[in-house]
Amino acid sequence: xxxxxxxxxxxxxxxxxxxxxxxxxxxxxxxxxxxxxxxxxxxxxxxxxxxxxxxxxxxxxxxxxxxxxxxxxxxxxxxxxxxxxxxxxxxxxxxxxxxxxxxxxxxxxxxxxxxxxxxxxxxxxxxxxxxxxxxxxxxxxxxxxxxxxxxxxxxxxxxxxxxxxxxxxxxxxxxxxxxxxxxxxxxxxxxxxxxxxxxxxxxxxxxxxxxxxxxxxxxxxxxxxxxxxxxxxxxxxxxxxxxxxxxxxxxxxxxxxxxxxxxxxxxxxxxxxxxxxxxxxxxxxxxxxxxxxxxxxxxxxxxxxxxxxxxxxxxxxxxxxxxxxxxxxxxxxxxxxxxxxxxxxxxxxxxxxxxxxxxxxxxxxxxxxxxxxxxxxx
Amino acid sequence: xxxxxxxxxxxxxxxxxxxxxxxxxxxxxxxxxxxxxxxxxxxxxxxxxxxxxxxxxxxxxxxxxxxxxxxxxxxxxxxxxxxxxxxxxxxxxxxxxxxxxxxxxxxxxxxxxxxxxxxxxxxxxxxxxxxxxxxxxxxxxxxxxxxxxxxxxxxxxxxxxxxxxxxxxxxxxxxxxxxxxxxxxxxxxxxxxxxxxxxxxxxxxxxxxxxxxxxxxxxxxxxxxxxxxxxxxxxxxxxxxxxxxxxxxxxxxxxxxxxxxxxxxxxxxxxxxxxxxxxxxxxxxxxxxxxxxxxxxxxxxxxxxxxxxxxxxxxxxxxxxxxxxxxxxxxxxxxxxxxxxxxxxxxxxxxxxxxxxxxxxxxxxxxxxxxxxxxxxxxxxxxxxxxxxxxxxxxxxx
Numbered sequence: 001x002x003x004x005x006x007x008x009x010x011x012x013x014x015x016x017x018x019x020x021x022x023x024x025x026x027x028x029x030x031x032x033x034x035x036x037x038x039x040x041x042x043x044x045x046x047x048x049x050x051x052x053x054x055x056x057x058x059x060x061x062x063x064x065x066x067x068x069x070x071x072x073x074x075x076x077x078x079x080x081x082x083x084x085x086x087x088x089x090x091x092x093x094x095x096x097x098x099x100x101x102x103x104x105x106x107x108x109x110x111x112x113x114x115x116x117x118x119x120x121x122x123x124x125x126x127x128x129x130x131x132x133x134x135x136x137x138x139x140x141x142x143x144x145x146x147x148x149x150x151x152x153x154x155x156x157x158x159x160x161x162x163x164x165x166x167x168x169x170x171x172x173x174x175x176x177x178x179x180x181x182x183x184x185x186x187x188x189x190x191x192x193x194x195x196x197x198x199x200x201x202x203x204x205x206x207x208x209x210x211x212x213x214x215x216x217x218x219x220x221x222x223x224x225x226x227x228x229x230x231x232x233x234x235x236x237x238x239x240x241x242x243x244x245x246x247x248x249x250x251x252x253x254x255x256x257x258x259x260x261x262x263x264x265x266x267x268x269x270x271x272x273x274x275x276x277x278x279x280x281x282x283x284x285x286x287x288x289x290x291x292x293x294x295x296x297x298x299x300x301x302x303x304x305x306x307x308x309x310x311x312x313x314x315x316x317x318x319x320x321x322x323x324x325x326x327x328x329x330x331x332x333x334x335x336x337x338x339x340x341x342x343x344x345x346x347x348x349x350x351x352x353x354x355x356x357x358x359x360x361x362x363x364x365x366x367x368x369x370x371x372x373x374x375x376x377x378x
Numbered sequence: 379x380x381x382x383x384x385x386x387x388x389x390x391x392x393x394x395x396x397x398x399x400x401x402x403x404x405x406x407x408x409x410x411x412x413x414x415x416x417x418x419x420x421x422x423x424x425x426x427x428x429x430x431x432x433x434x435x436x437x438x439x440x441x442x443x444x445x446x447x448x449x450x451x452x453x454x455x456x457x458x459x460x461x462x463x464x465x466x467x468x469x470x471x472x473x474x475x476x477x478x479x480x481x482x483x484x485x486x487x488x489x490x491x492x493x494x495x496x497x498x499x500x501x502x503x504x505x506x507x508x509x510x511x512x513x514x515x516x517x518x519x520x521x522x523x524x525x526x527x528x529x530x531x532x533x534x535x536x537x538x539x540x541x542x543x544x545x546x547x548x549x550x551x552x553x554x555x556x557x558x559x560x561x562x563x564x565x566x567x568x569x570x571x572x573x574x575x576x577x578x579x580x581x582x583x584x585x586x587x588x589x590x591x592x593x594x595x596x597x598x599x600x601x602x603x604x605x606x607x608x609x610x611x612x613x614x615x616x617x618x619x620x621x622x623x624x625x626x627x628x629x630x631x632x633x634x635x636x637x638x639x640x641x642x643x644x645x646x647x648x649x650x651x652x653x654x655x656x657x658x659x660x661x662x663x664x665x666x667x668x669x670x671x672x673x674x675x676x677x678x679x680x681x682x683x684x685x686x687x688x689x690x691x692x693x694x695x696x697x698x699x700x701x702x703x704x705x706x707x708x709x710x711x712x713x714x715x716x717x718x719x720x721x722x723x724x725x726x727x728x729x730x731x732x733x734x735x736x737x738x739x740x741x742x743x744x745x746x747x748x749x750x751x752x753x754x755x756x757x758x759x760x761x762x763x764x765x766x767x768x769x770x771x772x773x774x775x776x
Contacts, residue, residue: 001454003684274765284755295677369666378656
C-alpha cells in the first residue's frame with residue numbers, strides 16, 4: 001500500500017503545471033471567458049495533440065494512451081489550479097467517460113479516436129430544466145421511429161453544450177412510459193436541435209440549454225444495450241464527480257497560496273497581516289481543509305481507477321468534502337484580501353465563482369451527504 | 379499510488395484477525411469495547427494483562443526495530459493491524475504514551491544505552507509511562523516550564539509541579555521537561571529527563587474533572603531524583619526533543635486511536651436507527667458528515683504515513699491533531715443530539731454516566747490537551763505556511 005503519486009504521475013502533473021502556468025494564466029482565463037465559445041481553440045489543440053491530455057484515460061485500441069483515472073485526476077487538479085477554460089471536463093470526464101462505460105465496441109471505435117486526438121469536443125446532456133440532479137433525462141423523451149429513434153424535449157445546464165461537436169443526450173421512453181434513462185449520440189448539426197448559451201455567473205465554465213424537436217436518429221445512436229443506461233449514467237456521473245473533486249482541490253490550493261502570499265506582504269498596523277492570529281488561524285483552517293480534500297480526492301481517484309464496488313461511496317464522499325472545502329477556502333480568500341479581493345480586477349472572484357459552480361454541479365455537499373446517509377443505512 | 383493489499387498482506391490480516399478474535403472471545407471477553415476516552419481507568423489490571431499478551435504476540439510497538447523488541451513492521455502491516463484492532467473492538471491501549479510518544483523520541487534522540495534500557499519494557503508492558511510537560515504556568519506557553527532540575531553528585535534533583543498528567547498514578551516512569559539552567563533564554567535552558575515515578579520525592583494528586591473522572595493528575599516533585607545519564611539529548615537541549623515528541627503525538631500515532639472513534643460512531647448510528655433520530659434530515663446530515671470526517675481522517679493518516687515513508691515528517695502531518703480533536707468534539711455533541719431526551723439520563727447514582735455521556739464530556743478536553751486548537755493553528759500557520767510569528771513578550775529566561 002502506498003498512498004502517494006508515482007514519479008511518472010508526478011511528472012505528468014508537472015508537465016501540466018508548466019504548460020498551464022503560462023497558457024492559462026488568469027490573463028488568458030479572462031480573455032477566454034469573455035468569448036462566447038468560452039475557450040482558446042489553440043490551447044485546446046495543444047492539450048489534445050501536443051500533450052495528449054484528451055487521450056489519457058482512453059484505451060490504446062481506441063486511440064488513447066491507456067493510462068488510468070489517477071493520471072486524469074492529476075491533470076484535472078492542475079486544470080483547477082489554473083482555472084482553465086476548456087471543454088476538457090465535458091469532453092473527457094463526461095462524454096468520453098460515458099462512451100467508455102456504456103458504448104458498444106463499434107460506437108467507441110467511431111467516436112473515441114477523434115476525442116482522443118482532440119479533434120472533436122463532446123458533452124453529456126442529462127439535467128432537466130428543473131435542475132434536479134437525481135432525475136437525469138426527465139424532460140427528454142424518445143420513441144421508436146422509422147427503424148431508429150425520435151427525441152424531443154429539453155435538457156439544461158449542459159456543460160459546454162453550445163460548442164460541443166457531439167452531445168450524449170439522456171432521454172426516457174415516451175410510451176409506454178419508462179423510468180430508465182437511455183443515452184443517445186446526437187451530432188451538433190442534427191436537424192431539430194437548438195442550442196442556447198446560458199449566461200453563467202461563473203464565466204469560466206459555459207452552460208447551455210438544449211432543445212430537441214423531433215430529432216431523428218439512426219438505431220446505432222443509442223448507447224449500449226437497452227436497460228443499461230441507468231448504470232452507465234450512474235457510473236459516468238460518479239466518475240465526473242471524482243474528476244470535479246480533483247479540480248476543486250487544485251482551485252482551493254491556489255486560493256490558499258494566493259491568500260498566504262498576500263498575508264505575508266500586506267502590512268497594516270506596522271506588521272504583515274499574516275502575523276495576526278485572526279488571519280493566521282483562518283489560513284491554518286484553510287490548510288487543514290485543502291489537505292483533507294486532497295486526501296479525499298486522491299482516494300476517490302484511485303477507487304475510480306481500481307475499485308468498481310466502492311465508487312458510489314468514494315464519489316459521494318469526495319464531492320461532498322471537496323465542494324465544501326473549495327467554497328470555504330475561496331470565500332476566505334476574498335475576506336483575507338479585504339477590499340481588493342472584492343474588485344473585478346483581482347482574481348479572487350474568478351476562483352470564488354468557479355468554487356460555487358462546481359459545488360452546485362451534479363449535486364452540492366448536502367445532496368451528497370444525503371447519499372452517504374443512505375449508504376450508511378440511515 | 380496503490381491502496382490495495384498484497385496476498386502476503388491479506389494473509390497477515392487473517393493472522394491478526396484470528397489472534398484478536400480468539401483472545402477477545404476467550405480470556406479477554408470482558409474487555410471488548412472498553413477503555414475508550416473517559417473510560418480509561420476501567421478494568422486496569424485486566425488491560426495490563428491484555429497489553430502484555432499483545433507484547434508477547436508481537437503486536438505492540440510493531441514499527442520499532444527488532445533490536446528493541448519491535449517487529450520492524452511495514453507501514454501497511456501497521457495499518458492492517460489497526461484496522462483489525464478496530465474491527466475486533468479490542469480495548470483502548472494503556473501503553474500508548476510509551477509506545478507512541480517516548481519510544482519514537484528515544485529512537486530519534488536517545489542514546490543507544492537508553493534505547494536498550496527503556497524500549498523493551500514498553501513492548502512487554504512492564505513499564506508504563508506518563509508525560510511531564512504542562513505546568514500551572516506552562517500550558518500553551520510550554521517553554522515557560524519552571525520545574526527545576528539540578529545536578530547533585532551524579533543525580534538530577536527535581537523540584538516543581540507538573541499538571542494534566544495522564545496515567546500519572548499508574549505510571550512507573552515520567553519523561554519530564556525541566557529547567558536546568560535558569561540563566562539561559564526560555565527555550566534554551568530546558569532538559570528532557572526520564573524520572574522514576576515510584577519514589578518518595580513524588581506525590582501524585584488526581585484532578586477531579588468535569589466528567590466526574592480523573593484521567594489527569596497533578597504531580598509534585600520535591601527533591602525527586604534520577605541518575606545523571608537519564609537525560610535525552612543534550613543537557614539544556616530538551617526543547618528540541620520535546621518538540622519531536624509533540625510531532626509524534628500529532629502525527630502517526632493518530633491512526634491507532636481511530637478504532638475507538640469508529641466504534642463510537644457505530645454506536646451512535648445504532649441509537650439513531652433505533653430511536654428514530656435517523657429520520658431527522660438535519661441529524662442525517664450530521665451523521666453523514668461524521669462518517670465522511672472519520673474516513674478523511676483515516677485517509678489523511680495513510681497519506682501522511684506514505685509521505686513519511688518517503689522522507690521526513692512532512693507539513694501534512696501537522697493537520698492530524700486539530701482534525702481529530704475537532705471531529706471528536708463534534709461527535710460528542712452529535713451523540714447527545716441523537717439521544718435527545720435520553721441524553722440527560724445517566725447509568726447510576728452518584729454521577730455514573732453512560733459511555734456516550736462520558737465521551738461527550740471528555741471530548742471537550744480533546745481540543746485543549748496536547749496543544750490546543752489555537753496552538754495547532756499557530757503551528758500550522760508558522761511552520762507549514764511560513765507566516766511571520768506573532769510578536770512575543772517574555773523572551774528572557776524562565
